[in-house]
Amino acid sequence: MNCGESWHDAWNALSPITQVRLFLKLLPGLPPELVRLVEQEWTFYGRPDQKSRRLPPWWTWLVLGGRGAGKTRTGAEWVKGMALGLAPIASEPVGRIALVGETQAQVRDVMIEGVSGLLAIHHRWEKPVWSPSRRRLEWGNGAIAQVFTAEDPEGLRGPQFGAAWSDELAKWPNLQETWDMLQLGLRLGDRPRQVVTTTPRPLPLIKRLLDDPRVAVSRAATSANRFNLAPSFLDSVSQAYGGTRLGRQELEGEIVEESADALWSRALIEECREREAPPLARIVVAVDPPASSSKRADSCGLVAAGIDRDGIGHVLADATLAGAKPHEWAQAAVALYRRLEADALVVEVNQGGEMATSVIREVDPGVPVTAVRASRGKFLRAEPVAALYAQGRVRHAGAFPALEDEMCDFGPTGLSSGRSPDRLDALVWALTHLMLGPKGRPRVRGL
CATH class of the missing domain: 3.40.50.300 (P-loop containing nucleotide triphosphate hydrolases)
Incomplete structure (x- = not known):
């Protein structure tokens, strides 16, 4: 490497504002007020893009x-x-x-x-x-x-x-x-x-x-x-x-298409879009608790869905939380339950056992809680729900970008990032409860 290339590489390694300040030092005698103005001028230090x-x-x-x-x-x-x-x-x-x-x-x-x-x-x-x-x-x-x-x-x-x-x-x-x-x-x-x-x-x-x-x-x-x-x-x-599909989108700024073996496609989800849900017969908030509350722990999946009198499911909200302590996600779940005037909380108990339901009852003892336990893998549980979408039996009342990203990336081996599909898990529990499992007595209400 010659001196010119070495100097060029060193210069490019500097931040734009440092480059501006070094250039200003070559112009002695400038008033301090002018120097400050130049340092703040976007024309000088904004990147070309x-x-x-x-x-x-x-x-x-x-x-x-x-x-x-x-x-x-x-x-x-x-x-x-x-x-x-x-x-x-x-x-x-x-x-x-x-x-x-x-x-x-x-x-x-x-x-x-x-x-x-x-x-x-x-x-x-x-x-x-x-x-x-x-x-x-x-x-x-x-x-x-x-x-x-x-x-x-x-x-x-x-x-x-x-x-x-x-x-x-x-x-x-x-x-x-x-x-x-x-x-x-x-x-x-x-x-x-x-x-x-x-x-x-x-x-x-x-x-x-x-x-x-x-x-x-x-x-x-x-x-x-x-x-x-x-x-x-x-x-x-x-x-x-780094190196994951999510990283390519969220860090590299790339357009990343859905995984070829994903259960959902972007086109399918767009076909399911609606501006708002109709009056609903039953609403639930599904909770997929994390195993711990550390920074690297899974998120707590919180997804609300309802079903109308015609048997169509409607996804209403994604309030998933990352890094939340048990009392924090429990409070968020109860708050969403109250806001939507839901009928029940559906809580997966595989991770936290009785703790998952007891922490919710500590927040509000009057909230109906239905405990569910997974006996099959995530992909097998998600397949029947994906079939509901393919049959045109589910709508999304608005857009849920993070949830929909998981849906279009989730295949037989899980998410490409290797992380847990917490939002998707909560979605699956909500729609399974409403459309594929026992249902409570319906009551019609508007949102």
């Missing part, structure tokens, strides 16, 4: 990245540039911008108030005013960014925009309907544009965007943002998920 492309022309910029890859900062900086008319993002300010996320809480906590959100990345003199009650940000130049959610696609009917930022598209309930409403409102100005920041999943909409020549695509792995992440985090997730 985090900066919007000017050519070829595009109407959508799709940013696919692993967990912690800097997707939120990318989207926030783009919106800032559009609102303030900052080159090279925009030649003039865009007056109306849509901010669309999974829920209002997600938009607020991540896109707006998060550590890489819109409020955090502005200088104090240019920072927009956030009005939570009105669900909007307003800049000094009059530009406005309005909050919308995939929980309420109809909220996008009527308003119009010149730009939009959609975050974590792969987690949206009512995905296609929300997307369609947003596209119909993206009609202000000569060239309305949008950025989509998301962890990739092989959803039909994302696949269509990838195939569209008008869509610019950027990709980044979690490791690309290593200078802004705790080394312990990178080490732990790499050891746990």
